[in-house]
Amino acid sequence: QVQLVESGGGVVQPGTSLRLSCAASGFTFNHFGMHWVRQAPGKGLEWVALISYDGSNIYYSDSVKGRFTISRDNSRSTVYLQMNSLRGDDTALYFCAKDPTGPRCSTYSCYGSAFDIWGQGTMVTVSS
């Protein structure tokens, strides 16, 4: 069946790095955009990053731009989130999510995305 499984979370100190992975199965991975979405404990959802089906379009939220890098390996059906210079406010449950589209992108933005399949999440705690 269609499934996303995240891994790589843990407890780390401020200023350090972590790489999350999300392994996909049950669908043609290289046809769809992929996202990372996070949720701080007891808080709402925050979109983090998008990578299009072929990796040609990448966008980040302002809060992680310059520190996080999203990438994908279509041969392994896996999307990654490299997180550097971690801060306390990065503490959250990180979900990867599938986009039912490529998505559609213009020069300045992508649009029309939704998150139709989600993983179970992997917890990242940044604390000294």
Next chain:
Amino acid sequence: DIQMTQSPSSLSASVGDRVTVTCRASQTISSYLNWYQQKPGKAPKLLIYAASNLQSGVPSRFSGSGSGTDFTLTISSLQPEDFASYYCQQSYLTVYTFGQGTKLEI
């Protein structure tokens, strides 16, 4: 960034009630608005996409409407399994943004 404001933040209701949640965007987003349901300890679930399209497998008691800046999610007859948090999300422009959520309680 486009700000999404949901109301109410919380709502008490009973089984069988008709419930409406509102989402307002800080600028026009056409119909690029999605709704999600999240239960405690679980990943969110897509309910409605493009403002009014029911995701496959979602019960027909859920419906969405609106365009431009104002949108609504309606549950026509609440069932026990509908007590959860609901989020709207705009996909008009990256950075995509969510509303702050509406917690639906008994």
